Each structure stands twice: as structure tokens, then as C-alpha cells.
Amino acid sequence: MKAVHFGAGNIGRGFVGLILHKAGYEVVFADVNAELIDALASTPSYVVTEVGDGGTEWTVDNYRALNSATHEDDVVAEIASADIVTTAVGPNVLRFVAPLIAKAIEQRSADLAPLVVMACENAINATDLLRIEVEKTLPGAGAVFANTAVDRIVPGQDPDAGLNVTVESFFEWAIESTPFGDSTPVIPDAHFVEDLAPYIERKLFTVNTGHATAAYHGFAAGVASMSDAFSTPAIADEVRAVLAETKALLVAKHGFDPEVQQAYIDKNMVRFANPQLSDTVDRVGRQPLRKLSRNERFVGPAAELAERGIPSDALVRTMGVALKFDVPEDPQSVELQQLLATATPEEFVAQVTGLDESHPLYAAVVSVVRAHTS
């Protein structure tokens, strides 16, 4: 069995690559980072170290690595004969890998089972976004496209770690089952669910909303590490406040038992504060324009709460604090600061959040942007 995985970064090596390896797949990593690909291609194995309860060490081998910028045809040929193709490149990069997947589907022998395509990104229905991009060059692409929700905190790695990755011991990979019919792939560490929407929304609007809230309040308070941010009582209070709001939405929308959702929040508060994970507010707050966009972890739940007449004050307050995120190495942070300096609050809200003035959340968001810029 063979899987081609785009994005040999943190989650690629420390989560998707590991789980597919454990499931018995030969993994072909494809990435545009030449140094990383050269290192993988010349190293027969790397180690994933899990920290936290029940953590262990895994050695990943039986992989190959290809540079998808310089060896596009080779990558296409690998996908054409693979069982599965996965991505962990970031939602904004899916459009760049899609043409390779489209070419591979076109070249694929009719004797093979359909290719399984799964995007493993922090975005709602990321595989659907990938499918739309694939179908721009190959309308009606004949493959199995399955959405997934991936959860494991994999921080930026120590530069001396080489290919080895330190991750938290917790992980969850939920995959929608319906696209597979009766030929679901065997991936023992994943679980297949009929309706992914509650899983992905619970994950994104709890784990990622809470995480980003700590990152932005932490950045504003001059705190660099995520564990320090979570051990600052005022920041932990802000996280609890936003998660109380997203809980109200998840309970109302998906019918989650409030006590079960509260237990999920409490478990995540412990995960977030794991002192053995050296995670930074710069990583967790990265790409603030993506994080402040319409269907993402703040505007998404806040908009739905406003539509239901339920308060979202802590979410909106955090959006205001996110505007302070000023990290010169992060191109979206630079763009955010330029926009704040040049656009009116109304223009900023329309462009960044996609809310229009008739939306019940619009006035509150314009108001925090105005307070920030005046």
C-alpha cells in the first residue's frame, strides 16, 4: 500500500506520516522545501516522540521523499499509482497541489481502485476545497474525496532535532465514511464517522478557537510561550470565556450534551498547558488574516451565535486583541498591520471577515476595529 503525502512539516511527519506508516503504508513525502526533502531522502528513518500521558516513541521508516517543485512529473507518477493522497500544507496552499493530483487522476490506470484524497488541514471541509481546485483542471475527477478533522498539537521543532518530531501524546483523526461506500481504507488510528460536521466544528471551535485566543492575548501581554500564556490567570479566563460561547453554539447547533462539551473543554485546557510542549504564540497565532476570515475559528462561531441571538462578546473582544498581532516574520501579520493603517474599519471588516453590514455581528466587529485604530 502506498500513500503520497504533501507537506513534510510538523503535522506531516509527526501525525499523518506516522499514522499511515503505522497502518502499513509506504509513505512518499512531497514538499517544496529542498533542504527538508534532501534530508528525508538521505535518512532512512526518523523518530516521533510523544510527550504527555501514555506518550511513547515511534520510529518511522519505509518512506521516500520527492521535491514537488523540481520533480513534479515524478510526484504525479507516484500519485497515479498510490492508494491514498493526503495533504498538510495549509488551506491556502491546496490550490498549488491540486493540479498535480488532477494530472495523476488523469494518468491513473482504470484497473486500479479510485484514488483516495484527504486534506488534513485546519479548515472546515478542506477536502471539498481541494476537490474544487482539482476539478478546475479536471472536471468530474474520478476519485474518492473524504473530509477529515485532524487534532494533535505539533509545535515548531528545535532546529537541532533534524527530522525528529516532538508531539503531544493525544491525537484524533476523524474521517467521513460515506464517500468510501463499502471500501473504507484500513487506518487503525483513524476513526470513520458518517457526519463529520459536528467533529470538525467541535475541534476547530474548541481546540483552535481556544488556542488562538491564548496566542493573541498572550502576544498582547508580551508572553512568548503557549504554556506561559495558559498559566497566566487573566489569559486562561479569556480562553474559558470564548469556549463558553462556542459551547453554547455547539450545544444549540449539534445537540452536544453540555456536560460532555464541558469535559472536552476541560481536557483541552490541560492539553494546552502541557509544559513539555515548547509551543509559541507566534506559531499558534500565525496567518492572522486566515484566522480572522469568515468561516474560521472566531468569525465563524461568533456569526452563528449572533444569528441565534446568543452573546459572543468574548469572541469579538479577542478579535480586537488579535489586531495587535505584529510579527515581522509572518507575511499575513505584516499585511494585517498595513491594512489597519490604510483601510477604514468598515473596509477592514468587509475585506478580512467577509461580514456585510446587514449581518447582526457586523456592528460589534467594526466597533472593536475602530477602537483599535483610533
Ligand SMILES: NC(=O)c1ccc[n+]([C@@H]2O[C@H](COP(=O)([O-])OP(=O)(O)OC[C@H]3O[C@@H](n4cnc5c(N)ncnc54)[C@H](O)[C@@H]3O)[C@@H](O)[C@H]2O)c1
Ligand atoms: N502543527 C499542528 O499542531 C497542526 C495540527 C493539526 C492540523 N494542522 C494543520 O496542518 C497543516 C500544516 O501545518 P504544520 O504545522 O505541519 O505546518 P508546517 O509549516 O510545519 O508544514 C507545512 C509544510 O508544507 C510544505 N509546503 C508548503 N507549500 C507546499 C507545496 N506547494 N507543496 C508541497 N508542500 C508544501 C512546507 O514546506 C512545510 O514543510 C495546516 O493546515 C495546519 O493547520 C497543524
Ligand SMILES: O=P(O)(O)OC[C@@H](O)[C@@H](O)[C@H](O)[C@H](O)CO
Ligand atoms: O495550524 P493553524 O495555524 O490553523 O492553528 C495553529 C494551532 O492552533 C494548530 O496548529 C493546533 O496546534 C492544532 O490544530 C491542534 O490540533
